[in-house]
Amino acid sequence: MLDRARVLDAGDPLEEYRERFLVPEGVIYLDGNSLGCLPKATPARIEQVVREEWGQDLIRSWNSAGWIDMPARVGAKIAPLIGAQPHEVIACDSTSVNLFKLISAALALRPDRKVVLSEPGNFPTDLYMIEGLEKQGLAERRLAERGKLVEALDDGVALLLLTHTHYKTGELFDMGELTRAAHDAGALVLWDLSHSGGALPVDLNGCGADFAVGCGYKYLGGGPGAPAYAFVAERHLEAAQQPLTGWMGHAAPFAFSDDYAAAPGVEKLLCGTPPILGLAALEVGVDLIAEIGVERLYAKAQKLSEFFRQCLAENGVTLDLVSPADPARRGSQLSFRAGQAYAICQALIARGVIGDFRDPDILRFGFAPAYLRFEDVAEAARHLAEVLETGEWQREEFRERAAVT
Amino acid sequence: MLDRARVLDAGDPLEEYRERFLVPEGVIYLDGNSLGCLPKATPARIEQVVREEWGQDLIRSWNSAGWIDMPARVGAKIAPLIGAQPHEVIACDSTSVNLFKLISAALALRPDRKVVLSEPGNFPTDLYMIEGLEKQGLAERRLAERGKLVEALDDGVALLLLTHTHYKTGELFDMGELTRAAHDAGALVLWDLSHSGGALPVDLNGCGADFAVGCGYKYLGGGPGAPAYAFVAERHLEAAQQPLTGWMGHAAPFAFSDDYAAAPGVEKLLCGTPPILGLAALEVGVDLIAEIGVERLYAKAQKLSEFFRQCLAENGVTLDLVSPADPARRGSQLSFRAGQAYAICQALIARGVIGDFRDPDILRFGFAPAYLRFEDVAEAARHLAEVLETGEWQREEFRERAAVT
Structure with missing residues (x-):
């Protein structure tokens, strides 16, 4: 052998x-599906960020080193890996936090529906984030076995939330088919790409997906606890609203206004100050995977x-x-x-x-x-x-x- | 001179x-109040995390390098700087995300009240996170000028949310007095310590504070976009609930159960996978500030x-x-x-x-x-x-x- x-x-x-x-x-x-190996280019890049951009240039690096644009820049690089346009993806927060934002966004776009449908045995955080909104009184969690998802798509379902590649079994959902079925039922779809992004071709726009999230530290090689990413289809960018309305998602964060006005694009998904060390490491991994x-x-x-x-x-x-x-x-x-x-x-x-x-x-x-x-x-x-x-x-x-x- | x-x-x-x-x-x-200078010990520690813990030990470092405990460990080190007990503080997410969790927790503890009171001109993200919950229909934002806060504390107020050191003027609130006034009105208090933590002595427990959040990249020297921290007074740890119920806040995350059960302690504030590079840098800064x-x-x-x-x-x-x-x-x-x-x-x-x-x-x-x-x-x-x-x-x-x- x-x-x-x-x-x-x-x-x-x-x-x-x-x-x-x-x-x-x-x-x-x-176990590269859990924590990807270290790209050899990463340590030097991190050292540059730490010693030069932070150490020498300090606060000026928000402009001079382009820190402020990193979430959008890294998101734009992830986009072609998942069949998205550059302005539809942003790198920020954790997969869990991004799930919360996008489940909320979907519920707000379907105000007459409350059910978020998923399958038992989905990755726990996906199910738990639905529960978080359920405890707030804003969602109703419904779980149906894989083979019964389509029939569970009734007119109460606001959102179908599935993980494209199952974390335990590796089984793939047919993204096109399930997305179509959800849309036929008037529901939106949110795909968790944590075990897909950077591993296999994903075609979010080809399938007509509405939302997606994914993980930075698995196949993308972003390092332990790397920032995650989130996708909003262009057609939803204007109407989508999410409740984690932090200052970095504001249309003009440095106007320091008392009142929130969401950024017009996918930047509206930003919440707090972006984690620069994590984003820098993630960018190296994404560049390398994109090159391959x-x-x-x-x-x-x-x-x-x-x-x-x-x-x-x-x-x-x-x-x-x-x-x-x-x-x-x-x-x-x-x-x-x-x-x-x-x-x-x-x-x-x-x-x-x-x-x-x-x-x-x-x-x-x-x-x-x-x-x-x-x-x-x-x-x-x-x-x-x-x-x-x-x-x-x-x-x-x-x-x-x-x-x- | x-x-x-x-x-x-x-x-x-x-x-x-x-x-x-x-x-x-x-x-x-x-401008150390905006982004603290780089501690000289940080680059070597980050290099160790990147090259050894990630590069060599890979996924095993969650146990062997104690990654899984970092949010609680760094939180425990921040605790004495802000007058908290070690098990009341955790380092995670951004200040904005932590505000959302703790405003929500306060509202859940005062189910018959909806008002979150703050002052105009508070740091924008504090006000915006209240707005996020307001748009969800869960909160009602009320702003009162500094001198009129106490009289605005009526029996509709669930939470008083103030920034201890004002980001623009540097003016300090009297934490003891305001906390007492809020409690007298049956409200809870959440202090944003972003411009206080690591800069000046704070006595959360001495003042009877309920909740607090703070920033890791200013006086604590954690680096650009460092993880933030959150405090929950011991007396609220059991009852407090927050909606960002990610897998890392589960009592047994690696049981991969379909149903959420919050961790009993301050770990219930965790949501997604902790950002290890950011936490490692923050820990160096916190150690140094604590030493001084x-x-x-x-x-x-x-x-x-x-x-x-x-x-x-x-x-x-x-x-x-x-x-x-x-x-x-x-x-x-x-x-x-x-x-x-x-x-x-x-x-x-x-x-x-x-x-x-x-x-x-x-x-x-x-x-x-x-x-x-x-x-x-x-x-x-x-x-x-x-x-x-x-x-x-x-x-x-x-x-x-x-x-x-």
Whole structure:
């Protein structure tokens, strides 16, 4: 298998890009879907922001270093990765906070409806942010299983909120089909692209999507807790209103008026002062992913994950696949159900193979193709086979839960 | 004056701390109240977070580097600077977002009241966040002039929201008196400490305050767009609810439950994934300010600002002071009204004296005493006198407004 992997690596058009990331010695990193690897250009850029822009130029950098434009600038760079126009995307706050803004915006655009429809098992923060608005009395949360979403779209539904690539299983929604169904029912759609953006081609405008949010620290390589992004379709930019009306979303923040007047464009989604260190790191990651291109990345990710399945099979590993078997129906990850998933995951980490665990019984492997080789995948499969064969996952040390799992 | 300034510097107990900050060559920085100078320890700490914790240890750092605890850890370090207990403060999101959470929390604790009372001319984001909730139909904004706040506290007022040190004038509210008046009227109080925290001693618990927020990038030296902080008095921790119910505020985020259950402590204010780069920089600043001590800092700031006034007088500068003349009644800044404030400010910046301008006619000088010398203050006064005498502020180049003023 290793021989075959090396042949595949030699023919890989993305091979050169691995060198642009720091991939730690002795680590096979299958968790780029959770926290992407560090682009090698990031430390120097951050040092420049810290030592020069902050340290030397201080407050002047809001103008001279373009800090004030960073949310819009980084947003505009994310836009082509998700099928949006540059002026429809902004980088700011967290995915959760942006969900709150856009769920609220959708509810305000459908004042006679209150239901926000999603699926059980969606990423928790998506569901919790609906609950936050529900507790305010402004929304009503409705959950329907994946196969019953369309029939749950009645005339009470203001918004359909779904995660394009499911965080646990990697299953993809058909964005075009669901968006159409929601619109047919008079509802708006908000797509959470956290596990899609930078991993696979997304065509928000092609699908007629209304709103979207996504995460900066996964496939986009923005670093731990990077700022997130938010998309508002051009046709909603004028009417959209959101309640987190902070001064940076004002049409003229430095007029210091007592009364709020929303910025005309997507800047109306801004709230507080933008986090410059985080945005600078995110920009480096986005530039690099844009340079590689999401089409090529997704093509390689599909090959990597299929190769992993072959290697598992050849190693005699039979785990219950919970991701779609068809690579075109899943994002850049594979998830398996395993009774002792947590301990198996820990045993793999001890061997330098970093995947992750999702409660209660999911082993999740992400294939971030910018820096992952077929060789890594073959080796990861061998390690997993050995962990299961030897039973080393049964060791006491692998059972104790850490704070973050 | 310069001689006198040097004698004062020689006797300054904080003199040694100037070396702990990067103060750019040729700059007299009177804007530490807007963006604090870079602590010299920050670049190395950020490099460690980027290259080692992110680059090498990757996702494992959530546990091994304690990332997951950073909001609570940094909050606990801020607590003694503002008269709070460690478990009452958390570092997260922006001041604006934290205002939204705590205004909402207050309204939920006073369900029969809707008015949020503040003063016109409060920092805009404070007023705008009330407006955001007003547009949601959840709050009613009421503004009363400073001298009429107490009489405006009727039985419709759920919350009194004030900024302790006024951003424009530097005037201090009597926190104890206003808090008592609000409580007497059955209202809660939320203090915005953005221009107080790290500048002067604040005693939230001594005053019986209910809630507070504050900024990380001014006197705390956390860097551009640093995370903010939020305080909830212990007696409210159990009952307080806020609508930005993201996964990081869940009692068990990694159980990935569909239903939200708030964390029992101040962690219930968390929403999305914490911004690690920003928190790491903020922690360095907070550690340094805590080491120096806010009592000493404020004592020196008062001396610096009084010395500035003397130097102005001796230089024959007569500008209209809008800050209280009594240094005990103001924060660490002095503001003057001047017809051509913007151009004067730009002319000073061209001479390396960085103060700031606040629309429409305020010249504002901040005295961040950790790195400012009496010599700087004497020189700044001389420059200001010269700018006014020579009329160099009348040059065309000083009139053109930048994006950020």
